Amino acid sequence: MKLSKLQKKLRAAYGGKYAVTQADGVRTVTGESADWAEIVAVCAMAADRKRGLHVVNDVRFTGAEIAPMRLPALRDRALDGRTPDVLIIGGGISGASIARELTRRQLDVLLVEKESDLAIQASGRNDGEVHPGIDLGRGSLKHHYIIRGNRMFDRVCGELEVPFKRCGQYVCFEQAALKPVIRAYVWKRRHIDGIDDSVVISGKELLRREPQFNPSFKFAIYNPMAGCVCPYGLTIAYGENAVQNGAQISLNTAVTGMTVEDGRITAVETTRGTLRPKVVINAAGVFAEEVARMAGDRFYSIHPRRGTNSILDKKAGGLLSSIASIKKLEVNSGHTKGGGLLNTVHGNILAGPDAVETWEKENYATDRSSIETVFTKQKGTAPALTERDIITYFTGVRAANFEEDFVIEPGRKTKNLIHCACIQSPGLTTAPAVAEDVAAMAVQLLGGPDAVPENPAFDPHRKGVPTLRDLPPAERAAYIEKNPDYGEIVCRCEEVSKGEILDALNAPLCVPTVDGVKRRVRPGMGRCQGGFCSPLVMQIIAAHQGIPLSDVTKKGGGSVLTCGETKGGGGNA
Amino acid sequence: MREQYDVTVIGGGPAGLAAAIAADAAGARVLLIEREARLGGILKQCIHDGFGLVRFKEKLSGPEYAERFIDQFRAAGIDAMTLTFVTAIEKLPDGGFCLTAVSRDGVTAIESKTLILATGCRERTAKQVAIHGTRPAGVFTAGTAQHLTNLRGVLPTKKCVILGSGDIGLIMARRLTLEGAEVLGVYEAKPTPSGLTRNLHQCLHDFNIPLYLSHTVTRVFGADRLTAVEIAKVDDAMRPIPGTESVVECDGLILSVGLIPENELAESLGVALDPRTKGPVCDGSLMTSCPGVFSCGNALHVNDLVDYVSESGEQAGRAAAAFCGAARDLAPIEIGKELLYLVPQQIDRNADNATVTFYFRSREPMGKSRLRLQCGDAVLFEKTYPFLRPPEMERLTVDLRDLPADGALTAQLTSMEGGA
Structure with a gap:
């Protein structure tokens, strides 16, 4: 207009x-x-x-006070005076994947993240779908990256030892009359948008593949290239591989200001000291606009969009084996496909998300209404879906801009800055491809490929923690023989051993909190939600870190789990 | 080499210990598998008294009660594997079962003629009772809070709200008060308390801790640690009433909102579960729908007193030891809507049935009422109760040797209050 x-x-x-x-x-x-x-x-x-x-x-x-960005409690000068070649602000999927791609070169890479772990915000609070590129037309950066990103997942997840399944996605319709329109749409996708995997299948075929689906579905679009991954698992794996290849990740570190001189960032103030990076990458998620403002290069705005997902007991896993949603005729009010159902890599059904505009960038509180919205709609996909199977739910906030497209480009006014901003869905899918391009932009700013030699020691392979639950008995026994801790089950619901928990604590990026361990090897992710295992996990963390039990936190900062010893003092169990 | 047993008991809490001792006494070769390092199950952390009143006519603490069985178990020389977790059970083609167990020693295959599932129960969590808001530290199930306080010696809260008036919640209200924490109140969504009357007196009244009925927690606040909870009144259907919300500042929320029998292993064997108890459907010998698989204790149904847990363990232990694979003629007992549940849920007409022990709870509090067990029109048993409260489980034994060969079995609870 x-x-x-x-x-x-x-x-x-x-x-x-x-x-x-x-x-x-x-x-x-x-x-x-x-x-x-x-x-x-x-x-x-x-x-x-x-x-x-x-x-x-x-x-x-003027409707409410917008809360300032939450800052970590930790204050020290541990990073003071550091002069990294590249400073990455933000430890979500974008920042972590860029860090890893940059370690292919001989560079001093520093990633700062204000939270106590990677993928705490949007990257850890989504459904983990690896999108096939549905409803993306030509001309957007989302479209530009989606096919490339999607096709990279087999290789990247193989290298990083992250579970990934290409389970396919169904968009299901109840109205037979729409079939010609949808056939034309699929033709356009294939021949004009270049997204060539989609096919239209009959309702009968759909129900043969997914018997629990709504029997009144007349046909569906099937996108076989759709898949899913554990989104925080992938982010952490990228981060660990980056660290393994020489990058530094500093958690609990917030950027609070910048000095910009002659169109260049010369100093970056953080809660852990002043940095003088050569190049800065803005991968700050919902706070990318604030970072752009500090850098004197603000040309986009973020309007946060909240979405809530529910996770169901593995017992309900038979509901579907893929990703699916009913497509209703009414126009979606929010910029989302209105949620769906997805069988995660861990075998839980995930329902959601909804989409609610909000000015609050860090309000992760859930509401009953979100759950109701999603379940009301998705019972239309699979009628047996029930709230009774919910074991937990969580809210994420997407970093949408008003253009509803990514901003991936060098600074417009500030020369040593790269924006990797406004990354909302399908940002997880596009991350592997975006990371390659952003890393290349950074290399360009540092003088080009000839000026920045390759890192001969770069190892793309990250050794993940073995999932003993999934191993055949003989292999499992071999692990236990080498390390008996693998035979001591701590989390009964997810069958996680003490050995796996210690592996998580000994990984390149140690996050010694109950949530940090939970996100890496899953104790507490099951139906009892840590009721039985959380005291045991706390004990293992305390022993590993050499700290009193009462110092163990849920997620760092002030999230202490206990308030000191009882009158009798430290137990003996 | 695979170990071979007549009876393998899974779970070393009060039910499993009693089952193993009884099966051993009946001459069976018995193995008990416990996932924790020590026997005793949840009793290890129940340091309050009141255990064993029925069985020993004494007020014992949980560990003391467990110790009596552990001593007997040890004296009998029964095989036990502790810190061992059963990952899979397979039915063998010619009867019997093969268990896969993981421990620090590796992966062991165990063959057993029969199984007793004494796997206890777990606690319902915050999200399962639709509590919304943030995800701070400081929200604990009562059992987890009890574990931290009594076994680890750390205090989970200094100022808390307890949601749910189940027994563990009441016990923790007192325990935390004794440890110097402030318990602001116990909130219960139902119009009547969920715990035993004695616990209401000894744990709340004696410590001036208020009990708010028909109230629930709807929301929690706090980014890192819990800072407050939102309380709302609920209607008859236990739905929060808009406009009745109030915020209570606290650093802990302790949940005692129900126990769920743990039957994941049972389900993997195809054992039929009763939706009312969430435990297996059993016959008078506590055999499940799967021949050779028995259930007892809180895995069978949530008991109010440990004494009955032990009793059901013994029943299952004796029956498993005597198991010979005889064909059953199972007659389900249909129960009236006034009954919350009745265990066992069916009777094997081919069995002896000289003493069948039943456990039941009424759905609602009732005044004078009558329980009647019938086969067709023939009354097999009836008993009048002066009052019934759902938190208090009732037990009765019935001689069913003269059970007619046909006719539907029914159990009805009828109010005998005037006029009704």
């Missing part, structure tokens, strides 16, 4: 409440409103991807 037309439309709809200006490929929206949904609608209206225009939201929101 042309600027003049947009301005006219805004005046007609909202009077003089909002104003839009346009310069250097950026539309800046100003004004004041207490209605967040309205601000989002106005800014979305200003976005124009065809013209390559970005939107900056400078509307003052």
